[in-house]
Amino acid sequence: MFMPEIVTLSALFEDELRDVYDAEIQIVGVLPKLLEAVNAGQLRAALETHLEETRSHILRLNQVFESVALRVGGTRCLGMEGILDEVAELMEEGGHEAVLDAGYIAAVQRVEHYEITSYGSLIAWAEILGYSDALPLLRANQREERAADAVLSDLARSSINLQAAAAGLQASEASLSPVN
């Protein structure tokens, strides 16, 4: 470990900024694979939009680094690594298309929530540190993460979960359903 001691709030801000920067980069690496795995067209469209947004989040974070005179770069985000390992695990499993889609939505919402709270911390610290150029950029990223989470909730409740439940009924009729 060659990390410096965290003596100041600005050092903590830098730590968290590098963490979320790496998280966004990890997401850009995984979303294209997930796009190939999802089944419902509406879900694919929502995730395609979010992939584009995620790329723009990285560009905004580049500006945040510049605004506080830090070199651009991430440090490995272990939290996002674990969350994305769960996405990968789900992609390796077989099952009914609509049921897997419901699972993908839940998995991506865990991604969104990690980012929503990380941006929340960064925003609170930027306010106190007077990082006025960074604030609108961080807020824009958080706003889009919240919106993406809401879109996925709506999609799950309005269609995907219902299709997944219907799949269960079909499976029951075909005696494929595990007893529970």
Added chain:
Amino acid sequence: MFMPEIVTLSALFEDELRDVYDAEIQIVGVLPKLLEAVNAGQLRAALETHLEETRSHILRLNQVFESVALRVGGTRCLGMEGILDEVAELMEEGGHEAVLDAGYIAAVQRVEHYEITSYGSLIAWAEILGYSDALPLLRANQREERAADAVLSDLARSSINLQAAAAGLQASEASLSPVN
């Protein structure tokens, strides 16, 4: 991999339930160590309360398993493992007490947000599956996770972040602050 294919929404519900059950158990393992590391009395008190709540979440989840006639048990939650690795990483670092406290709050809020969204998925699925005995238990857990997250946000904004920023000013005066 000996996991069954996810053919039904009830099988997906079981997967997610075992994931969050393991997550809660992991949290109960880590929070006592974090309690030793935190500095501010108010933060320690908030985390002690949440440790007790987390133990009660596990008891409620036992009831959820029973209500849907599933054996009680978790499967390794990789997402929470990564998130808690970040807590451990922070505990290993040195720094100013108030700054580290601000970091601990952010790290625990990532824990809370993982659970808030996981319970959200479980609740949405339980509604469709007609798991009426499970619903109030899952909603109670989610409500306490949300409340814990709000308590931590308030604590950060009302005192810990300000103390952390003051620490930075002291550090600057002592010329210990990294240039940024």
